[in-house]
Amino acid sequence: MPLGANDHAQNSVCNGEHPWEVTAVTRLCRFLCYGSEMAMYDTKEHRLGMESALALRSLLQEGRGCEVVEEVKRLANPSLFILDVCSQHSELKTRQRVFQALRDVCRDSEHLFTFVQYKKEVKEGMQCGIWGRALRKAVSNWYNEQDAMSLALAVTKYRIRGGWSHQDLLRLSHTKPANEGDLPKITLISKYAMKGWKEVQVAYGDKENSEVVKVLSYLEAVEKVKHIADEIEVTHLIEEHRLEREQLLTDHLKSKEVWKALLNEIKSVLRTLGKMTADQVLKPGSSDVAAVCKRIQSEAALKKAKLNPFSILTASENYNGAKAKGKVKWEADGDILKSLDCAFYKCFMNVEPAGKHFAVVVDISTSLSSIVQGTSVSTAVTAAAMAMVIARTEAETQVLAYSEGAIVPCTISADMSLREVTAELVKNRDTLPILWASEKGIAVDMFIIFTNSACWHGKANPAECLRMYRHKIGIFSKLMVCGLTSKGHSIANPAADRGMLDLCGFDLGAVDVIRNLALDLI
Structure with a gap:
């Protein structure tokens, strides 16, 4: 049961109890939800620190660390900060629960990098290192538990975040494959992250295992696109291997054809509508506009992306030329605005009552x-x-x-x-x-x-x-x-x-x- 749950709240009002009392648990749950123990959610970002986690200290002192970790598992960042603090707790069960929860909480490599960075910041005040046996095992398990293609995407899309790279984490955690026969998942991809593409070619160029071939083909496309200037070849690789914007060079993004090829992922489409309109990638009445409108209104795409109606509303207002910021200006396309309006209503299906x-x-x-x-x-x-x-x-x-x-x-x-x-x-x-x-x-x-x-x-x-x-x-x-x-x-x-x-x-x-x-x- 969540720490903040109060099953008897309705009856307690009648019985003279006070279910509205603000406790350490209340403040912790606020922190888990929006990164502050304050009774006010502010859209402005603020830096996390121990000074903003006083309730956490109180609960740890009461020996409730394991309960805190279970609550953290419901959310990702900023809960990662609390997870890091719990990993330093003197109680062994709490520390063990933290590292067991790492895979559930760090849903992608960006979360993993954030967790390690928070741990470094917490440890800096203690004048000691962070790479103990428990952290090494938890990080190794995170890599081992990924499927091959997800891991290949992770190490090529998010190569470095917050000063940490996959090469750093794999080296410092001494990661080895959990199963020696599981070549594509750790042995191959780890070698790619640590040694580079040439070393992988030498070691696996003659392998015929279908799973290895699939991963090799994907990594080869990622490497190949770095050395190609021709937009037709780049778009071909994007479409064949579903490459994403982060895997391309900056110069590639100057091409209208490349932008068109990247229109598969709806969140990316919503973020770049203004730029694509300004660059005339999306011309009024064109087949490209028709394709984008169809994508934006796709119930399957909206459901897969789990978009909230407010996300669509914000994207629509941002796309409206009157609200364009910075040097890039555009005139909003009427058909695209209509498709965004349609998507707004369709996204009601994603709201859980x-x-x-x-x-x-x-x-x-x-x-x-x-x-x-x-x-x-x-x-x-x-x-x-x-x-x-x-x-x-x-x-x-x-x-x-x-x-x-x-x-x-x-x-x-x-x-x-x-x-x-x-x-x-x-x-x-x-x-x-x-x-x-x-x-x-x-x-x-x-x-x-x-x-x-x-x-x-x-x-x-x-x-x-x-x-x-x-x-x-x-x-x-x-x-x-x-x-x-x-x-x-x-x-x-x-x-x-x-x-x-x-x-x-x-x-x-x-x-x-x-x-x-x-x-x-x-």
């Missing part, structure tokens, strides 16, 4: 024409999009708009477009939603307030209203206040109540924070 009762509230007491901190999306569209996502994926959802003392429930139907939902929210004027739900006797598990900033304009304080609502209705309701242009102000009271949380700005990480609070994981 939390199964809770929501009240999504939009504060329209101030203008919603501002741009959300860290994005190119307006506050009105962000609020409408999230209201729409929750309303369509959660069976029990109330959508409200409020301003200056009046509250109006909004009807959002499944066939409404994002534009129509935005208009529906902005046209109404209303008030404090928690009081409204209390007066109506409506049970709400989580109130989400979207406001331009975290400066409260109403007469009643949301935190106090929530406490009164809990007492009247008898459930452990939660409150999240999203200050879409906030600079760090708070109108909830999350420091003293684990059922309250503030968001400053909004991004894809905020979507996960909302879900984790709803599921009582933070």
Whole structure:
């Protein structure tokens, strides 16, 4: 069971208990979710350090290290930092659990590099090395447990990150194949990473084993493309071996044909739409635009990439020429914008319901024409999009708009477009939603307030209203206040109540924070 789970939360409100108490476990779960023990999620990046992991120290001192590691396994970075700290703990069981969890937590080589770097940073304060027997074994197991082609991709796509390379890790971990007959996985690919392509050719050039031949062919393509200038040959290798952008030379990316060949992976397509339009790789009405539009709208591709609707919305706004930043300028293609709009609605299938009762509230007491901190999306569209996502994926959802003392429930139907939902929210004027739900006797598990900033304009304080609502209705309701242009102000009271949380700005990480609070994981 997750450390932050509270199975009796609803009954405890009625029994006079305090499930909203902020404990060391609460602060740890916040750190696991968004990298800070503070009761505020901020879209601005901040450096991790021991000064931000005080709850972790407390739990380790209580002998709960193994429980911490199990919670870490649910997430990747920034949990890797906590995993590294646990790997230095004096309790043997905790250290063992960390290295057993490494394969589950480090889902790709970038995570592995990050883990090793964090471990180095933690150890630097102790004036000692990091490569003990346990770390060497864990890193060796990570390489041994990869399938051949995944490992070949890893060592050629992510060659070096944060000052670490595969050559470093393989050498320092003394990695050897777990199975001597498992040539392609470790022996061949390890030799490639350590000694280079020529050594591999000498050692394996005469092998006929089908698995070896497959890996050799892939590595040969990766090496060959480094020495080719002809764009036709480069595109042929990309298409035949599914090479990715990181495996190409910078000069290759000056070619329109090369960019076309890279359009298989939908996330890469979304990131480069602006540049490809600016470089006239995507010309209006061309077959290339038609192919991109088909790819963007592919349900199979969207499902495989697990894209959230907000990801598509952000990509669409970024692609809109009016929001283009830097020297690269382009005029957005109408067909591509339509395909992005279509993809936005299709991505609702990727949202896993939390199964809770929501009240999504939009504060329209101030203008919603501002741009959300860290994005190119307006506050009105962000609020409408999230209201729409929750309303369509959660069976029990109330959508409200409020301003200056009046509250109006909004009807959002499944066939409404994002534009129509935005208009529906902005046209109404209303008030404090928690009081409204209390007066109506409506049970709400989580109130989400979207406001331009975290400066409260109403007469009643949301935190106090929530406490009164809990007492009247008898459930452990939660409150999240999203200050879409906030600079760090708070109108909830999350420091003293684990059922309250503030968001400053909004991004894809905020979507996960909302879900984790709803599921009582933070």
